[in-house]
Amino acid sequence: MQWIFGFLLTLLAMPVLIWAAHHFKLLDHPDERKHHVGAIPVVGGLAMSFAIAVSASLHLIEAPIFWGLMASVSIIVAIGFLDDRSGLSVQWRFLAQGIAGLIMALFAGAPLASLGDLFGFGPVALGVLAVPFTVFAVVGMANALNLSDGLDGLAGGLALISTAFIAAAAHVGGRENTLIVLLILGGALLGFLFFNMRLPWQRRARVFMGDCGSLMLGFLLAWAAIRVTQSERNALPPAAALWFFAIPLLDTVSLMLRRMLKGKSPFHPGRDHLHHILLRIGYTDGQVVLFIHLIAVAFGLVGFFGWRWGVPDAVLFYGFLAVFTLYFYGVQHAWKLMRLIVPLHQRETVDLLGDVKAKNPVT
Numbered sequence: 001m002q003w004i005f006g007f008l009l010t011l012l013a014m015p016v017l018i019w020a021a022h023h024f025k026l027l028d029h030p031d032e033r034k035h036h037v038g039a040i041p042v043v044g045g046l047a048m049s050f051a052i053a054v055s056a057s058l059h060l061i062e063a064p065i066f067w068g069l070m071a072s073v074s075i076i077v078a079i080g081f082l083d084d085r086s087g088l089s090v091q092w093r094f095l096a097q098g099i100a101g102l103i104m105a106l107f108a109g110a111p112l113a114s115l116g117d118l119f120g121f122g123p124v125a126l127g128v129l130a131v132p133f134t135v136f137a138v139v140g141m142a143n144a145l146n147l148s149d150g151l152d153g154l155a156g157g158l159a160l161i162s163t164a165f166i167a168a169a170a171h172v173g174g175r176e177n178t179l180i181v182l183l184i185l186g187g188a189l190l191g192f193l194f195f196n197m198r199l200p201w202q203r204r205a206r207v208f209m210g211d212c213g214s215l216m217l218g219f220l221l222a223w224a225a226i227r228v229t230q231s232e233r234n235a236l237p238p239a240a241a242l243w244f245f246a247i248p249l250l251d252t253v254s255l256m257l258r259r260m261l262k263g264k265s266p267f268h269p270g271r272d273h274l275h276h277i278l279l280r281i282g283y284t285d286g287q288v289v290l291f292i293h294l295i296a297v298a299f300g301l302v303g304f305f306g307w308r309w310g311v312p313d314a315v316l317f318y319g320f321l322a323v324f325t326l327y328f329y330g331v332q333h334a335w336k337l338m339r340l341i342v343p344l345h346q347r348e349t350v351d352l353l354g355d356v357k358a359k360n361p362v363t
Helices: 002-024 044-060 067-085 090-107 129-145 155-172 176-196 210-229 238-244 245-259 272-282 285-308 313-334 336-343 343-361
Strands: none
Touching: 002 044, 002 090, 002 176, 044 067, 044 155, 044 176, 044 210, 044 285, 067 090, 067 210, 067 285, 090 210, 129 155, 129 210, 129 245, 155 176, 155 210, 155 238, 155 343, 176 210, 210 245, 245 285, 245 313, 245 343, 285 313
């Protein structure tokens, strides 16, 4: 039932906010890094935040976690909105996110106290590092999802896939309040995707989630993942939770490493994400989004069934590191590897990537 509240409230809020976005010029205009057509309202995150806040107030206002969670999420939404509206420096964004993460760790019932048997030598207890590591984890996840928001339906779909897997873990682990938040979040995401996905009745997105939405989604999902990994019974191993976020984490960490190896800031804007590379090879937006979503589902299944079938934490963790290594190498040499696997009619496009890479490197 909770997901219906999130879904309907998002649907109801969206037309009003789209009108307001045009009136107050809260629009995303195309530029050299963006290939969408026309000015698109950046209010999807606000609509989802409204739906989540109202629905959570109806279902969780008496829960001990409620006020801490609402306060921390409100800070994330506010800083995301200001960034969408006028742009903020990296320092101000991270400062606000850090404060929100600190409130979440201390007052929303989500300190990351243990990493499980991550290396195969026994449980890794964080002790006094629990709170700072929690802040680092939630801020990192929020920004990883933010950086994956590059195509219609991409980030929203990835968030919905992660939501589904964490919700299943919350159900198994008996985290009732966490499950309620995830159901509301899932409904809000469905309502957002109704306006953001490329569907038979709409050729392109009518609204974007903006930094407000992507940061909020990543933050809430990180909070939920911590809750289910620190559950008192049937806890999801943190190593398994990594697989639920595999695509945003793999893409963001490898991208930052590649930029630093080139002597650039890891926060330097560019067109060097996985979806950019696949687009340059010649695949359509819809094909890229579907492919990435299917891979995200496959990774999520590895984490979920690895946990349920009793695969050791260390195996899941080292397996994730192995996938990251392969991914990093593959993206580093994407234009060479794609020549071996793309259809013949696209070979000319791929051959050109070598010249493009030399003149304007993507790695």
